[in-house]
Amino acid sequence: MLLMTAEPVVTLKQVDVEFNEAGRQVHAVDHVDLTVERGDIYGIVGYSGAGKSTLVRTINLLQRPTSGAVTVLGQDMLSLGAKELRNQRKRIGMIFQHFNLMASRTIAQNVAFPLLGTGKSKAEIQAKVDELLDLVGLSDRANAYPAQLSGGQKQRVGIARALASDPEILISDEATSALDPKTTASILDLLKSLNEKLGLTIVLITHEMEAVKQICQHVAVMDAGRIIERGDLVTIFADPKEQLTKDFIETTLQLDSALAAVVKQPTVQNLRPDQRLVRLTYLGESTDDPLIAALYRDYQVEANILFGDIQILQGTPFGNLIVVLSGEEQQLDAAFDYLKREKVTITAIHPEEVGE
Structure with a gap:
C-alpha cells in the first residue's frame, strides 16, 4: 500500500525583503521559510507592520524578494520571464481588503474582465461568469453595479473575479478586515466551501486570530518580519509558546477580558x-471526562468555576476553565498530577499580575 504524501504548492526558502525608506533600510521580511501544502487553508497572522502582506506578495512576485527562493506549483518563480510570470500568476488568485471593483461596470462585467483577451468566445465567458456568480x-445580482451592493457582496464579486482563471491557489490579503463580524463569518464560510468543493489552496492573511480559528488548518504568527511560531491550528491554540501568540489567542477566546473580570471577584x-x-486548558477526549467531579470524588479538592468556554477547532473540542481549587497541599498536588495525566494544561494565575 502506497502512503500518500503531502504536496507542497508554495515553498519559500530564506525569503528576505528590504526597503530603503527615507535613507534607512527597512527589513520587512527577515529570512522566512514557509511551506503550504495542496488543499490547505494556511493562516498568517500578525499585527500591522509585521510583514505578513509583504511576505505573501512574494508568492506571486508582486513583491520581489531581496534574496531567497520562491517555488510555486513546482515552478521557480524568480527564473520566469515576463510572459511566463503572467501565465503563472493566472494560477494564483488574489482578493484584497478593498474590493477594487470597476464602478462603471456591472457585476457580471467585473467578473468577466480577467477573461477578456484570453481567446474565449463570448458564450464561453458568459457561461463562466454565470458559473462563478452561482x-x-x-446569480441574481449579475446586472447590478458595485454601488448597489453591500460590502460582503462586493467581496463575493472579488472572489468570483479571482476565480475566473481557475487558480489553484487563492491569496486572501486582509479580505475581511473592512467587514462586520456577521459578514466576515459568511465570507469565511464561503472560502471554506471553495476549499472543499474546488480543492483550492488558500493563504489567509489577517490580523484577526478569530478568522484563523474559523477556517484555517495551519497558522504562522509573524512579528517584525519573522515567523515566530507555526503549526497546526489545534496545537497552536492548545499549547502556544510565544507571548504574542498567547496574546492573540487570549483576545480571541476572550480570556483576557474574562480574567480581568474574575480577579475583581x-x-x-x-x-x-x-x-x-488556575486556568485549566483541555483538548479532545479529556473534554468528555468528568474532571471537576473527579477532583472532589478522588482527591477531596473543591473547584469553584469562575469562567468556562469550549470551542471546536477543526472538529476537535478545546476548552478553558478558570477555577479556584481548594484543598490541603498534598491533595492539591495529587489533583494536579491527575490533571496532567489527563493531558490538562494547568496555568497558575496571579491576580496581581493580570492586566500588567
Whole structure:
C-alpha cells in the first residue's frame, strides 16, 4: 500500500525583503521559510507592520524578494520571464481588503474582465461568469453595479473575479478586515466551501486570530518580519509558546477580558492559603471526562468555576476553565498530577499580575 504524501504548492526558502525608506533600510521580511501544502487553508497572522502582506506578495512576485527562493506549483518563480510570470500568476488568485471593483461596470462585467483577451468566445465567458456568480451566491445580482451592493457582496464579486482563471491557489490579503463580524463569518464560510468543493489552496492573511480559528488548518504568527511560531491550528491554540501568540489567542477566546473580570471577584481578592487560582486548558477526549467531579470524588479538592468556554477547532473540542481549587497541599498536588495525566494544561494565575 502506497502512503500518500503531502504536496507542497508554495515553498519559500530564506525569503528576505528590504526597503530603503527615507535613507534607512527597512527589513520587512527577515529570512522566512514557509511551506503550504495542496488543499490547505494556511493562516498568517500578525499585527500591522509585521510583514505578513509583504511576505505573501512574494508568492506571486508582486513583491520581489531581496534574496531567497520562491517555488510555486513546482515552478521557480524568480527564473520566469515576463510572459511566463503572467501565465503563472493566472494560477494564483488574489482578493484584497478593498474590493477594487470597476464602478462603471456591472457585476457580471467585473467578473468577466480577467477573461477578456484570453481567446474565449463570448458564450464561453458568459457561461463562466454565470458559473462563478452561482458559486458565490450572486446569480441574481449579475446586472447590478458595485454601488448597489453591500460590502460582503462586493467581496463575493472579488472572489468570483479571482476565480475566473481557475487558480489553484487563492491569496486572501486582509479580505475581511473592512467587514462586520456577521459578514466576515459568511465570507469565511464561503472560502471554506471553495476549499472543499474546488480543492483550492488558500493563504489567509489577517490580523484577526478569530478568522484563523474559523477556517484555517495551519497558522504562522509573524512579528517584525519573522515567523515566530507555526503549526497546526489545534496545537497552536492548545499549547502556544510565544507571548504574542498567547496574546492573540487570549483576545480571541476572550480570556483576557474574562480574567480581568474574575480577579475583581471577592473570592479571588481574598484567596486563602489552601486555595489556588488556575486556568485549566483541555483538548479532545479529556473534554468528555468528568474532571471537576473527579477532583472532589478522588482527591477531596473543591473547584469553584469562575469562567468556562469550549470551542471546536477543526472538529476537535478545546476548552478553558478558570477555577479556584481548594484543598490541603498534598491533595492539591495529587489533583494536579491527575490533571496532567489527563493531558490538562494547568496555568497558575496571579491576580496581581493580570492586566500588567
